[in-house]
Amino acid sequence: MKAIINGKIITSNNVLENKILLFNETIEEIIDKNKFNYGQNSNIEIIDAKENYVSPGFIDVHIHGSGGCDTMDAEVEALHRISEVIVKNGVTSFLPTTMTMSKEKIYKALDNVQQCMKLKWKGSRILGTHLEGPFISEKYKGAQKEDFIIKPEYDFIEKYKEIIKIITLAPEKDLNLNFVREIKEKTNINLSIGHSDATYEEAMEAIDAGLDSATHLFNAMSPLHHRKPGIISAVFNSDIYCELIADTIHINPAIYQILVRIKGLDKLILITDSMRAGCLKDGVSELGGQKVIVQNNSARLEDGTLAGSILTLNRAVRNFKEHTDIKIYEAVNMASLNPAKYLKIDDKTGSIEIGKTADITIFDDAFDIKRTIINGQTAYEK
Template sequence: MNTGLTQIVNGNVITPHEIVFNAAVLIKDGRIEEICRDNKTIEQAMIIDARGQYLSPGFIDIHVHGGAGHDFMDAELEGFHEISRLHARHGTTAMVPTSLTSEKDQLIGLLKVYEAAVQSHSDGAAFLGLHLEGPYFAMNQRGAQDPRYIRDPDPVEYEEILEHAHLIARWSAAPERKGALDFGRRLRDKGVLAAMAHTDAVYEEVLAAVEAGYTLSTHLYSGMSGVSRKNAFRFAGVIESSLLLDEIDVEIIADGVHLPAPLLKLIYKIKGPEKIALITDAMRGAGMPEGESILGHKNDGLKVIIEDDVAKLPDRSSFAGSVATADRLVRNMVKMADVPLLEAVNMMSRTPARIMGCQNKKGAILKGMDADLVLFDRDIQVSFTMVKGKIVHGAA
């Protein structure tokens, strides 16, 4: 008889504030029904034996471009699904698909494919809304973003795109660009998270941006200003401002390449796990062998090279996105930055859920939350992934 009950037993359950060893989690109709600290088996439930592994809330990646040979900019329905399946195998249970700089019509086309993907999605990580990364960036901080499309915010353009605001979770821009503060206020009005990215702003401009609604720093240290000098005077950049201001959350690419261990430790020490979201920033090369690849649309994107566990521009002058998966981020924070496992998991689940406004449903193992769960060993090797009570990787 199908009771709608599933129970995961013999697990080390990672809750928001502690790890409960040798415990069980009861799931009913896709939600967490109970944390059984005594590990008592419910006879009516389908039993899954965790065999002493860690049972974690599902990982939430709020900045990801692709994987498994696909990029969201390809705007292909099957590509969306393949990317979500690839990352689900590595513990991601929810993600925010991310664009690159492009023309308006391309972004609108991407939004339409995203909507179709949400309606048809069933066997990988869930989608939480699109992240539009650009095209309103500082040319000097473009990194691997295509310079052909970089421009100032245009109300005529972004208002047309914001007609699809119910599909857009966040939008990253350089707040010092002409019209960017009005743009940030408009995003706030529409319920879209405004983030600072690929920016040359100084502290005073960041303060104005925060007042206009920019509350997230996109891939901290990557594509943003640090301390600069003008007429012999020093000015704090976006890096220092993001570390200093409590109003700003930060996301970091903890792939072990973009940021070395000392910077991971510094960010953790200053901001703390409640203000840090780990992101993959993964491009189509995630889960693929080393060699040539493309960042962006497969027909006219930028050629890149995957080597040293990262994507690079062909001249090796800049990174061009990571090829990481979420399990690698957690592993690196534990092993490279000496962060306790509980806090590393929170930075990959609870904090990104809060940033994206879905903390009442996702990001923690608590009664009533979505049963988005990951099982991994002490080396953070994922063996099992569940989304809303449905197994999408591994076996019962």
Template sequence: MKYAIHAARFLLEQEEAGPGYLIVEDGRFGEITAEAPPEMDIIDYSDYTIAPGLFDTHIHGIGGYDIMDGTVEAVQEISKALLPLGVTRFLPTTLTSSPADLEQAIVSIRKAVETGLSGAQSAGIFLEGPYFTEEHKGAQNPAYFRDPDVAEFHKWQELADGTIVKIAIAPERNQAAAFTKEMSKEVLVSLGHTNATFDCCQELVDAGAREYVHLFNGMRGLHHREPGVVGAALTDSRAYAEMICDGHHVHPQVATHAYATKQDKLVLITDCMRAGNMPDGNYMLGEFPVVMQDGIARTEAGSLAGSTLLLKNGVKNLQAWSGSPLYDVWHRASLSPAASLGLEEQFGSIASGKTADFVAMDDSFNVHATAIAGEIRFESKK
């Protein structure tokens, strides 16, 4: 299959281009030309901006479904719900839970992927926990917290048929450094839900950890005499840092500072739970009742419980707060996530030879069309 997209604007890694024609052939991007390629089908998106598909590397659920439902249906419905929002790749994300529930979720993700997802495609499983500590537990259940265990992880990886690509741990747990040194050979080790010191975090990054979970949330804050987890995340150029840009989890000024500091090592995520794209009301996040009011989800104790953020809105927010070019902010939600997983040669930007995941959207961030590997799987009705 070969065609060209006619569009007003293309968001590239280092600039905006257009108007012009973007060639797509056999599911991959080709060149952008000023003139229409001869004898080729043209898809007219001339009223829209073409951007790389969004890549959400931390998402629990949306549209009333959650990965911890432990069903193939939940994974499939989450996949479908993401496509009209411009998300083409995602990491189905678990929560700290009982061994039985966690294993059921892992098996369900694997089976759903094997069956085939009609919407956004899974790029692997993210285990958020259970190797955390209680001081910054968030909506994770401390009853199941424990020290990291290589043998236990390998059991989960076998259940997942090798598709776990990311795990989050607290650096201060016993054996965390040894676990990280071993596991970082095969997965992205991310640090979060932790009260660790700056030095403890540095020890884990030295051992191979390469990311921090939802920067500023679920972690020891920054102090000028003890930089803590936040200080470690902001000052270590070796590590990526996730961030939730909904304006509730992180103040806009702080988010803008983190963006300026981390630059291409910033990964925009949603941490979205089942209440995303749903009306206010009562929901569950894992084993915890959650109340969503005015789009903000909280536990009964008042703690933030994941988010209801849509990733395109996170981009929209950070671009408005920072005043930075849209092409650069957008890639923090497409290319940076891919790069954090070592997938930047395949996904995350419009470049010749890369997988043709793309979004056609208007100036208000409304998604008109979404394509995966060159196949248009969603198109809105005008």
């Protein structure tokens, strides 16, 4: 048994003080500190939070890479490196995210994710994968390569339907929404609208057919216009989830509060969309075989197109909190409970509750991570 003392415990709807968190692999109990007898519990490992926040671990459902490695490297060492780097940012689990490349390269990356899910290591846990493309729009391809864009095909993903948790697609490319309907009928995969030029009507039809989120809202999609409402309006006019890259570059932070008011607190999911240059110094990097310039906290292709981000999830939570009037536990939910609910694993993780997996991170007022615990074991300590 382990005990975290002297911490401000962030639950899904409150911040608890003068409490002690007891856990093994799962969270066992939260008790008043004056009821904890140190003499009688001498066999318990004590972790002193030193008045910092004790938070559920973060879940990144959209991350390509970090620390010099990328999901598309398709190597065990690459995913291991990513997991070791992001655990230092409070991330306890993640979805390595693919991108639009050749079928062979995508399959190689998916095979690697499948293999790594079976391995035990100290870093962040892999929950599955996010397939971003190749079923996207040429017009809003962003930093993805047009050469490998194809129409949605169920046969393309069938072999990997158990490990794919999210597919980003442009529904206007899906004739009669046959792909969407087949995915919803035969799998548990979440479908997300993104890199898309869909009209408002096409987006709403796709949502009615089963699309349940929007990939990095506002970025790489048809914009909101008062005569052409586009995807943004469909997201606003429905109850689907939406990902946000809260680096203050991809979206002006003035939008954050607007989103809170329109979408509500439980439908916003903070992501990093980080590429391999995440957590590295400025310089030249690569994404999908394309040169990327990293400087001034952004990653861009040579033509200026944003190429993912170098954001960390703890900074995303901090940024969103600083630019809105929400409470700290509400901001944390956007990187923990909300993604867990979206992936339908909130019965096991995503919040500090008795019986849930002990995926915990401890951070200070600046959201700097002091310790990350996965399955009850310390995976990172500063």
